[in-house]
Amino acid sequence: MNHFEYKNGVMHVEQVPMGTIAQAVGTPVYVYSTATLERHVRVFQEALAPLPDPLVAFAVKANPNAAVLATLARLGLGADVVSAGELRRAVAAGIEPGKIVFSGVGKTADEMRLALDLGIFQFNLESEQEAEMLSEIALSMNKVAPVAYRINPDVDAGTHEKISTGKSENKFGIPYERAIASYDRAAQLAGLDVQGVAIHIGSQLTDLTPLALAFEKLGVLIEDLRDEGHDIRTADLGGGLGVPYDSSLPVPPLPAIYGEMVKRIVQDWNVRMVFEPGRVIVGNAGALLTEVIRVKQGATQPFVIVDAAMNDLLRPSLYDAWHDIRAIKPRGKQTSATVVGPVCESGDTFAKNREMDVVQAGDLLAFMTAGAYGATMANTYNSRALTPEVLVSGDKWAVVRQRPPIETLIEGDIIPDWVR
Ligand code: LLP
Numbered sequence: 001m002n003h004f005e006y007k008n009g010v011m012h013v014e015q016v017p018m019g020t021i022a023q024a025v026g027t028p029v030y031v032y033s034t035a036t037l038e039r040h041v042r043v044f045q046e047a048l049a050p051l052p053d054p055l056v057a058f059a060v061k062a063n064p065n066a067a068v069l070a071t072l073a074r075l076g077l078g079a080d081v082v083s084a085g086e087l088r089r090a091v092a093a094g095i096e097p098g099k100i101v102f103s104g105v106g107k108t109a110d111e112m113r114l115a116l117d118l119g120i121f122q123f124n125l126e127s128e129q130e131a132e133m134l135s136e137i138a139l140s141m142n143k144v145a146p147v148a149y150r151i152n153p154d155v156d157a158g159t160h161e162k163i164s165t166g167k168s169e170n171k172f173g174i175p176y177e178r179a180i181a182s183y184d185r186a187a188q189l190a191g192l193d194v195q196g197v198a199i200h201i202g203s204q205l206t207d208l209t210p211l212a213l214a215f216e217k218l219g220v221l222i223e224d225l226r227d228e229g230h231d232i233r234t235a236d237l238g239g240g241l242g243v244p245y246d247s248s249l250p251v252p253p254l255p256a257i258y259g260e261m262v263k264r265i266v267q268d269w270n271v272r273m274v275f276e277p278g279r280v281i282v283g284n285a286g287a288l289l290t291e292v293i294r295v296k297q298g299a300t301q302p303f304v305i306v307d308a309a310m311n312d313l314l315r316p317s318l319y320d321a322w323h324d325i326r327a328i329k330p331r332g333k334q335t336s337a338t339v340v341g342p343v344c345e346s347g348d349t350f351a352k353n354r355e356m357d358v359v360q361a362g363d364l365l366a367f368m369t370a371g372a373y374g375a376t377m378a379n380t381y382n383s384r385a386l387t388p389e390v391l392v393s394g395d396k397w398a399v400v401r402q403r404p405p406i407e408t409l410i411e412g413d414i415i416p417d418w419v420r
Contacts, residue, residue: 002284003033004368011328011366015395018289018328022364025388025399027291028308030375031366032063032400034071034393036285041075044277047259051266051273055121057101059239059278060086062372067391067400068282069093078121080239080276084111091118101236101274103150103200105171112137116145122274123147124198124236126173128182135191148196148236149174149182151221153214157202157240160319166201166214173199179221183230194230196271197222200238203279206252208261211240215265222269236274237262243283245369246322255280279372286371288313288387289328292363293342302337304359309341310348311381313367313374317347325350327357328364339365343382375401383409 003014011018013033021031041056048054057078060069064086069079070093078099079090090100097118102111105126112134115123125131125147138145152173157164165172174182186194201214215237222232242252266273290308297303315321325339335358339350350367359365378387388403 001039002036003039004287004366006330009329011326013287013392013397016392016397018287018366019364021390021392021397022289022291022328025390026403027289027364028306028312028387029289029403030286030370030387030389031289032065032068032282032286032371032389032391034391036371037068037071037282038075040281040285041072041077044255044275044280045076047255048262048273048275049259051263054273054275055099055101057099057121057236057274057276058281059276060090061376062278063282063286063374064089064376065389065391065400066093067389067398069095071391072281077281080278084108084114087111087115087118087120097121101198101276103198103276107134109133109137112145113141116141116143121146122196122234122236124150125186126150128174128185131182131186131189131192135189138191143191144193145191146193146195147186148194148198148234149179149186150198150200151176151179151218153199153201153217155201155210155214155217157205157210158207159202159204159240159242162319163203164201165203166199166210176217176221180224180228183225184228187230196232196234196236196274197225198236198238198274200236200276201240203240204242205240206242208253208258211237211258212261212265215262219265219269222271233271234274235266235269235271236276239276239278239280241277241280243279243369243372245324247324281372283369283372286369286374288323288367288370288374290365290367292359292361292365294361295337295359298338301353302335304337304339304356304365306339306341306350306365308350308367308387309343309382309384310345311343311379311384312341312387313350313370314377314379315373316350317345323350323370324368325354325356326366326368327359328366330357331359333358343384380409385409
């Protein structure tokens with residue numbers, strides 16, 4: 001459910017006509033709805049009740065915009081970060097360090113120092129080498145680092161190959177079979193407080209079976225670790241819950257169903273539960289607004305050429321991802337067309353032979369469900385400016401990231417004297 005709705009034949013985001021934003025800010029532009037963010041946080045929190053004091057750590061990578069993070073901070077969320085940049089952004093937006101989990105396979109010494117300085121909730125370690133490095137750094141700072149190991153359960157998440165993370169051949173986590181040995185070693189390291197277990201098997205999961213399987217394996221491991229004398233007090237189940245992208249397909253399991261499954265499995269774990277949802281919080285809270293530059297009749301089909309491109313929204317070209325495409329002012333007729341951007345690659349295609357509203361040059365379109373992994377993955381390929389972002393709340397709206405002038409691209413480069 002989201003707050004992008006037609007009123008009198010025109011798409012609004014909450015109470016603001018999308019066209020108003022396009023006119024003021026230009027296109028392409030990401031548009032986010034505060035009401036949808038609030039709703040998704042509430043639905044996720046309600047799905048977890050009555051778990052005692054779960055930590056919901058929003059996966060910042062899904063949408064690191066400061067205004068979005070500040071909105072989520074106000075609603076009580078923590079953060080799951082994977083770099084110093086994300087950590088600093090989360091803290092700058094008002095997320096308490098005590099609610100921050102640091103994930104990722106390649107944390108550097110500098111990143112560890114920063115996180116120790118800030119006093120984060122937990123480091124999710126992904127190798128024994130990392131454990132040793134963190135312990136040394138913590139000791140040198142007279143601190144003890146709260147840690148969990150991320151376990152690789154060797155479970156196939158059944159999602160796109162590029163966003164599957166829980167198979168043994170993936171780079172993530174420590175092997176399930178080595179877990180006890182890794183915990184025994186970590187327990188010897190004076191700079192670590194080994195407090196928990198963590199898992200994250202992939203993203204955009206539309207079937208709960210692999211998640212349930214992975215969580216059950218984690219439950220067995222918690223028992224085994226306790227039998228070995230490890231004091232396990234936290235369990236982080238990661239993120240991964242899928243969202244509806246294609247409105248003609250059945251909707252993925254709702255957070256409430258996910259919550260039931262989780263509660264059934266973890267009821268006797270006796271730990272503080274941690275969750276790292278990303279997409280399910282922000283996905284449907286955002287749309288990418290774009291203008292049709294022209295419609296060109298190709299040899300086999302019409303091409304709708306829009307002013308957004310793969311640099312603005314990478315998901316279709318990277319994962320063959322589907323985004324619903326809607327006219328802001330539908331003309332009342334449907335057609336089949338291929339929607340492309342101006343970038344010079346055939347991969348710059350948003351949709352092939354898509355049944356969609358008939359459009360003309362100058363019409364506005366929205367790529368729906370673009371709030372997660374949209375703006376955050378934008379880049380400047382083809383020397384296009386980074387995509388601006390707008391946040392709406394009721395009848396208020398504000399630019400929360402400006403479109404940088406193209407000069408910043410040119411001025412950023414340096415031509416050494418010896419080249420001139
Ligand atoms: N926790 C960890 C350790 C993660 O690596 C991720 C996502 C999450 C949580 C959040 O997962 P979510 O709830 O959003 O599924 N760019 C891709 C998605 C990459 C996901 C990477 N990790 C896409 O556009 O589909």
